[in-house]
Amino acid sequence: MKFTVIYNNETFNKESDNDLTIKDVLDEMNLSSQTIIAKKNGEVAIEETSVEDGDEIQFVQIIFGG
Amino acid sequence: MECTKCGNPNVVIERKASGQALCKDCFIRSIEKKVIQTVKKENLIEKGDKVLVALSGGKDSVVALEILNSYVERHIIELCALTIDEGIAGYSDKGIAIAKSHTERLGVPHKIVSLKDTFGTNIDEIMALDEHRGSCTYCGVFRRWIINRVAREFGATKIVTGHNLDDETQAIMMNYLEGNVENLAKIGPKTESKSELFTVKIKPLREVPESEIALYAEVKGLDIHSTSCPYAQESFRKEVSIMLKDLSKNHPTMMYSTLRGFDKIRPAIRAEMSQNFEFERCERCGEPSSNRLCRACTFLEELGK
Numbered sequence: 254m255k256f257t258v259i260y261n262n263e264t265f266n267k268e269s270d271n272d273l274t275i276k277d278v279l280d281e282m283n284l285s286s287q288t289i290i291a292k293k294n295g296e297v298a299i300e301e302t303s304v305e306d307g308d309e310i311q312f313v314q315i316i317f318g319g
Numbered sequence: 320m321e322c323t324k325c326g327n328p329n330v331v332i333e334r335k336a337s338g339q340a341l342c343k344d345c346f347i348r349s350i351e352k353k354v355i356q357t358v359k360k361e362n363l364i365e366k367g368d369k370v371l372v373a374l375s376g377g378k379d380s381v382v383a384l385e386i387l388n389s390y391v392e393r394h395i396i397e398l399c400a401l402t403i404d405e406g407i408a409g410y411s412d413k414g415i416a417i418a419k420s421h422t423e424r425l426g427v428p429h430k431i432v433s434l435k436d437t438f439g440t441n442i443d444e445i446m447a448l449d450e451h452r453g454s455c456t457y458c459g460v461f462r463r464w465i466i467n468r469v470a471r472e473f474g475a476t477k478i479v480t481g482h483n484l485d486d487e488t489q490a491i492m493m494n495y496l497e498g499n500v501e502n503l504a505k506i507g508p509k510t511e512s513k514s515e516l517f518t519v520k521i522k523p524l525r526e527v528p529e530s531e532i533a534l535y536a537e538v539k540g541l542d543i544h545s546t547s548c549p550y551a552q553e554s555f556r557k558e559v560s561i562m563l564k565d566l567s568k569n570h571p572t573m574m575y576s577t578l579r580g581f582d583k584i585r586p587a588i589r590a591e592m593s594q595n596f597e598f599e600r601c602e603r604c605g606e607p608s609s610n611r612l613c614r615a616c617t618f619l620e621e622l623g624k
Contacts, residue, residue, distance in 0.1 A: 285564070
């Protein structure tokens, strides 16, 4: 499947043969759900949400610094 | 996964500490209920209070203003707000604009006070000097001075700060690890002073995790100032924050238990550490001070202002 990740004003085009959740994508990008809100196609989504072909996943940094 | 309260399949949070999964509407209600419970339990607000919100435009103070406005709608309190212009180029202006948009939307009287107008200098000018004590030291002391004075000008009976569960837990751990029992005794939902010149400070968000405050702002569509301060630096607080966040991954109730445990021993620490010194007035500015000069004036004299 192909999907897009938007983080920090950058767009990343991703591909994967495996089933993925938002947590898998966060882990792969070395990001923490404790400091980020994830959105799937514009709607707030939890870590366990599946990523599907064509999805736009947005990571919004909500906590900066300490 | 479905909302454990109403069955809605669009869940915005899974709380690892309680096992609850909540949809947007149930999550918003849960945060508002938690804040109202804290206010009631700690007796933070009384009918007729005039409450000043120290409004930076960041998520914590914006959410505090938003939730406390429900007390205004129920004719329990009056609200007013203060935003401080620290004079940090590319940073302060954004926070002020956001703060202003919220107070205008809610019809809350709002003062914007600059460090430059008050003290003749600002954070950018101080940081350009060869010798200084670090931006956070000046910013914290000068802001507290302004907040306290403006609270009296507004005739406010309470000052609200946006401290959240992460802030409180960090403060408890930092002071404990440093052995600073005097400062530990000052932590709590309500800060009262023997001097009538100090307005009571309250922390209605102290039981809400930082991440949930941010999520509340996001799902309610509240515009917030989400840029980090350009002078933010490595600090002991940051190290403690990272440690607590790491521990919370496998122990999701840890920040709550740290706060609960501390609240139980707080009366004993306060009784042991109670100080009986009387406040005098600062010789320079007249604000209450335990020394000849208050900290703000001490810094201003150092800076030749």
